[in-house]
Amino acid sequence: MTSDATPGGPLDDPDYRAGVVELLGLLCFGELSAVEELNQDAQDAPDLATKVQIQTMAAAEWGHFEQLRDRLVALGEDPFAVMESFGATFGRFHGRTEPSDWLEGLLKAYVGDGLAADFYREIAAFLDAETRQIVLETMSETGHSEFVVDQVREAIEADPRVAGRLALWGRRLMGEALSQAQMVVAERDALTALVVGAVDRPGGFDLATIGRMFTRITEAHAERMARLGLDA
Amino acid sequence: MTSDATPGGPLDDPDYRAGVVELLGLLCFGELSAVEELNQDAQDAPDLATKVQIQTMAAAEWGHFEQLRDRLVALGEDPFAVMESFGATFGRFHGRTEPSDWLEGLLKAYVGDGLAADFYREIAAFLDAETRQIVLETMSETGHSEFVVDQVREAIEADPRVAGRLALWGRRLMGEALSQAQMVVAERDALTALVVGAVDRPGGFDLATIGRMFTRITEAHAERMARLGLDA
DSSP states (O other): OOOTTSTTSGGGSHHHHHHHHHHHHHHHHHHHHHHHHHHHHHHTOSSHHHHHHHHHHHHHHHHHHHHHHHHHHHTTOOHHHHHHTTHHHHHHHHHHOOOSSHHHHHHHHHHHHHHHHHHHHHHHTTSOHHHHHHHHHHHSOOSOHHHHHHHHHHHHHHOTHHHHHHHHHHHHHHHHHHHHHHHHHHHOHHHHHHHTSOTTSTTOOOHHHHHHHHHHHHHHHHHHHHHTTOOO | OOOTTSTTSGGGSHHHHHHHHHHHHHHHHHHHHHHHHHHHHHHTOSSHHHHHHHHHHHHHHHHHHHHHHHHHHHTTOOHHHHHHTTHHHHHHHHHHOOOSSHHHHHHHHHHHHHHHHHHHHHHHTTSOHHHHHHHHHHHSOOSOHHHHHHHHHHHHHHOTHHHHHHHHHHHHHHHHHHHHHHHHHHHOHHHHHHHTSOTTSTTOOOHHHHHHHHHHHHHHHHHHHHHTTOOO
């Protein structure tokens, strides 16, 4: 099996490689961050069965984290140094989206997981085969979202006022996610060039393409909210 | 492969089976509880690399939890119902041994993991082959204790007064663990009969045997503390 990391592969281009390393660091931190949020949710779970369900979701995200970290190590990078640089981004996002209860925590996990998966799937199109495969594998549906859908729907059935509050919460999550994504784009030249600035690279985005991408991501978010019985 | 759970196997004895189910429930809750404590420790970790190291320990304990839970399911039990009944025991233990900082959390994980492994290894001798194999597998060293040893030794080197405080903490952990173990013995007839009350079963414990077992467990605890540079 030939590797894209071997001499002559796409990772020989230092700009491309820097972008891939930043992307993997971003994903890696995102997974670790998802694990920590789910651990917190598990602590607040109303019963043992639910707690175990949430920890099962956390274990799936942890497996993804390990794959991404191992890829960074295979590329000769210190995964923690690369991740560290995204601490502020995730700190801001989580600081502004602290769930006030169990349901808000669940919704955050569901919305965040969905948005991340959509976004990274879009980006995957611009990656070398090996990196793309890892990104797609780690972003694959963990198959646990039905659990969240059931919990939220039950809560709304028990108290219909919950729907309005959670719909607002979903909009806030989406707004903060987009706002942090914009800051990453503004701060991260190598990562941004991977998809946006690659004018001289076939397949690079133009502004219209970016616009369509965000439309697709927003629509997918609205569909996910609708599955919960919530307005986006 | 023949199964001990098939007709004619040791699990056909309803008293023995009840004891095994209680034991698995106890172990299961213990593993879940360890995962939650480690998640908490990871949150307090001083840096990303340490956080990831702690989450790796939690992931290993989670794997053990899944094996034990699956065994309960294979025995036709509702794992959550069985676990639930041990909630008060673990709640008391953790309520009385709330770590006041990162090092106390680490030491608790190390001491707790070691004590549990010693205790369950002793009990394993009285189990049918299948149950014994699962207990021994899930209680095997997760191989992460070197990490704790290094962290504690470094902390003591940086500030020798830490050693006195942590030695006291280790004694408190041991005392509370023994006290909760005694309550389990007092409350759990089926579990206790598995090892103690089985006068009519070959291999059952007498009081002298129990005494020797506790001596072995206490000695192993002292050795673990000594590896940290702490008095037991």
